Amino acid sequence: MSLAATAETGEAPQTRGRGDAIAAALAVAAGLFVLLLLGAILVSLLMGGLPALQQFGSAFLTRAIWNPVTQKFGAAVPIYGTLVTAILALVMAVPLSFGIAVYLTELAPLWLRRPVGIAVELLAAVPSIIFGMWGFFVIAPLMAQYVQPWCIDTLGDLPVIGDLFQGPPFGTGIFTAALILAVMIIPFIAATMRDVFLTVPPVFKESAYGVGCTTSEVMRAIVLPYTRVSVVGGIMLGLGRALGETMAVTFVIGNTNRISTSLFGPGNTIASLIALEFPESQAGSLKLSSLLALGFILFVISFVVLAISRLLLRPRLRA
Amino acid sequence: MKLSAAVLALSVCGIPVAAGAQQITGAGATFPAPVYAKWAEAAKGAIGIELNYQAIGSGGGQNQILNRTVDFGASDAPMDPSKLQSGNLLQFPTVMGAVVPIVNIPDVAQDKLKLTGDVLAQIFLGTITKWNDPKIAALNPDLKLPNLAIAPVHRADGSGTTYVFTTYLSAVNADWKDQVGASTSVNWPAGAGARGNDGVAATTKNTRGGIGYVENAYATQNKLVTTQLKNKDGQFTVPSMDAFTAAAGNGDWTHAQNYAVNLIDQPGAKSWPIVSATFIILPKDPKNADRGKAVVKFFDWAYTSGDDIARQLEYIPLPSAVKQLVREAWKTEVKGPDGKPVF
Numbered sequence: 069m070s071l072a073a074t075a076e077t078g079e080a081p082q083t084r085g086r087g088d089a090i091a092a093a094l095a096v097a098a099g100l101f102v103l104l105l106l107g108a109i110l111v112s113l114l115m116g117g118l119p120a121l122q123q124f125g126s127a128f129l130t131r132a133i134w135n136p137v138t139q140k141f142g143a144a145v146p147i148y149g150t151l152v153t154a155i156l157a158l159v160m161a162v163p164l165s166f167g168i169a170v171y172l173t174e175l176a177p178l179w180l181r182r183p184v185g186i187a188v189e190l191l192a193a194v195p196s197i198i199f200g201m202w203g204f205f206v207i208a209p210l211m212a213q214y215v216q217p218w219c220i221d222t223l224g225d226l227p228v229i230g231d232l233f234q235g236p237p238f239g240t241g242i243f244t245a246a247l248i249l250a251v252m253i254i255p256f257i258a259a260t261m262r263d264v265f266l267t268v269p270p271v272f273k274e275s276a277y278g279v280g281c282t283t284s285e286v287m288r289a290i291v292l293p294y295t296r297v298s299v300v301g302g303i304m305l306g307l308g309r310a311l312g313e314t315m316a317v318t319f320v321i322g323n324t325n326r327i328s329t330s331l332f333g334p335g336n337t338i339a340s341l342i343a344l345e346f347p348e349s350q351a352g353s354l355k356l357s358s359l360l361a362l363g364f365i366l367f368v369i370s371f372v373v374l375a376i377s378r379l380l381l382r383p384r385l386r387a
Numbered sequence: 388m389k390l391s392a393a394v395l396a397l398s399v400c401g402i403p404v405a406a407g408a409q410q411i412t413g414a415g416a417t418f419p420a421p422v423y424a425k426w427a428e429a430a431k432g433a434i435g436i437e438l439n440y441q442a443i444g445s446g447g448g449q450n451q452i453l454n455r456t457v458d459f460g461a462s463d464a465p466m467d468p469s470k471l472q473s474g475n476l477l478q479f480p481t482v483m484g485a486v487v488p489i490v491n492i493p494d495v496a497q498d499k500l501k502l503t504g505d506v507l508a509q510i511f512l513g514t515i516t517k518w519n520d521p522k523i524a525a526l527n528p529d530l531k532l533p534n535l536a537i538a539p540v541h542r543a544d545g546s547g548t549t550y551v552f553t554t555y556l557s558a559v560n561a562d563w564k565d566q567v568g569a570s571t572s573v574n575w576p577a578g579a580g581a582r583g584n585d586g587v588a589a590t591t592k593n594t595r596g597g598i599g600y601v602e603n604a605y606a607t608q609n610k611l612v613t614t615q616l617k618n619k620d621g622q623f624t625v626p627s628m629d630a631f632t633a634a635a636g637n638g639d640w641t642h643a644q645n646y647a648v649n650l651i652d653q654p655g656a657k658s659w660p661i662v663s664a665t666f667i668i669l670p671k672d673p674k675n676a677d678r679g680k681a682v683v684k685f686f687d688w689a690y691t692s693g694d695d696i697a698r699q700l701e702y703i704p705l706p707s708a709v710k711q712l713v714r715e716a717w718k719t720e721v722k723g724p725d726g727k728p729v730f
Binding site: 133134135213240241318319322324334345348350351 | 443447454536538540544570571574575579581590597
């Protein structure tokens with residue numbers, strides 16, 4: 069009896085210990101594998117892009133030219149397009165997301181909060197190609213036939229801001245791309261804002277209401293100051309997604325390698341330029357190398373934005 | 388029919404069949420992909436060769452055959468002669484196609500607008516910006532053209548269609564040649580880009596004042612509004628199979644290096660000015676002689692029996708003299724590992 073017991077107590081922890089060790093080793097390997105993969109992608113992009121970076125030097129970042137005939141390449145137009153569409157998308161998406169979050173946490177009747185919340189989350193699950201097709205076949209014709217001709221005729225002649233509304237009404241362009249991007253990032257920003265608004269301790273809000281504050285005063289004086297850092301983090305998360313979006317943007321941005329002062333002018337983003345030009349790039353050509361260098365630049369931009377977002381969100385979402 | 392069904396059933400079961408389908412792989416140009424697919428379907432029944440063709444784009448096709456990852460590559464733009472030489476590759480044409488301008492101008496009907504290559508180039512250069520520009524009006528005295536901004540639409544993805552179109556613009560307009568040039572993708576001075584033939588067609592359709600360019604087959608199938616073009620002989624021609632065939636017949640095939648014949652802006656009163664051939668590139672020393680042989684056999688069959696299929700899809704078959712030239716080249720140049728010709 070006692071022998072059996074010692075055998076049992078002696079053996080069981082041992083096997084469990086071995087199992088634990090194996091599982092732990094596998095988990096560590098899996099974790100390191102992700103790091104390795106990330107590093108390998110970064111290094112292979114850099115290696116591939118090196119010939120272009122050596123050829124053009126730092127001018128690659130600032131030159132607004134993309135000419136496959138003369139083999140002159142620069143990244144300024146796609147970098148500009150990427151940043152402008154993403155920032156315009158934020159300008160449209162942030163107020164709307166804020167409204168959604170306030171409604172869901174403060175104003176909506178309890179029975180409606182779940183359905184609306186789920187609807188917002190479902191919007192995030194729509195594949196980007198669907199947004200692209202919707203943008204190209206529904207939004208772009210609407211823009212081309214109604215919105216843009218009106219804007220060009222009425223606003224195009226105004227001093228200063230007139231430049232923003234020039235050119236033929238293609239329907240596609242920077243503005244349409246930003247609009248589609250805004251719809252795509254709203255669920256991410258709205259969901260993050262709602263989650264961080266819910267982390268505000270009820271006692272703070274109750275005290276504010278207790279001394280006679282209105283809902284807007286509570287939002288301004290209690291909720292926003294308490295969650296400010298996390299809200300910015302959520303916005304950065306949306307920005308990160310907008311920067312890397314490829315398919316939907318490719319459909320509606322107009323795909324032209326020029327910097328246009330008009331909001332309705334066509335442009336290009338890093339991701340859409342890579343998607344379009346890659347199939348016709350010869351192995352070993354300067355063009356392929358330039359595309360890989362662009363990929364590296366996008367990787368770095370997205371990495372920085374997401375890192376900032378993580379840093380800002382960490383204190384609130386740790387729970 | 389019964390026999391082929393039995394052969395199919397056997398090969399599905401994984402039992403090797405004596406006359407079993409020989410598999411060959413190819414990759415490249417998207418422009419001839421529909422006709423290659425139809426040929427593959429017909430050839431499988433007729434000669435038992437099964438073609439697996441991946442339309443990954445002309446540049447991709449050239450890369451793949453240089454790396455020898457496929458049995459043949461396909462490209463709309465002829466491969467650089469030095470690359471053909473260093474890769475020990477043979478290039479030959481299969482079919483020809485035409486590129487046509489499409490427009491969206493209120494009250495302008497099918498094939499009514501007359502354009503010259505020079506004016507077309509100036510439109511895409513952005514120097515002619517209104518449809519009632521005197522240069523366009525002078526060509527169309529009987530049309531009432533509106534005071535409407537011209538919205539040029541071009542392919543945003545690299546494509547053989549763009550290569551053909553920009554080659555034409557370079558041939559007829561010196562400014563285009565100096566400032567832009569010809570390639571599968573160029574630095575467009577004006578207008579907006581769209582993805583694929585369908586993207587260009589849809590954007591042109593949606594944009595008042597739009598003008599774009601697509602493969603002829605695409606324009607016919609989708610009933611797009613095409614235009615007339617002035618050819619080298621100074622005649623305005625309507626895009627039609629007759630006009631394309633006339634241009635193709637005038638090409639100087641015998642003197643063209645690697646059959647990279649120039650069919651752009653050919654003389655002849657009836658010739659449509661934007662016609663081009665599409666090419667197959669295959670190794671002269673196939674690693675696997677059986678597969679090399681099957682590739683040649685497939686295209687020999689297509690030359691003999693594939694013309695009707697090509698015409699149905701609005702491609703232009705090669706003149707028979709050209710096919711004979713290519714067959715000679717197969718016999719003398721494509722050799723298996725044992726040094727014997729495979730064809």
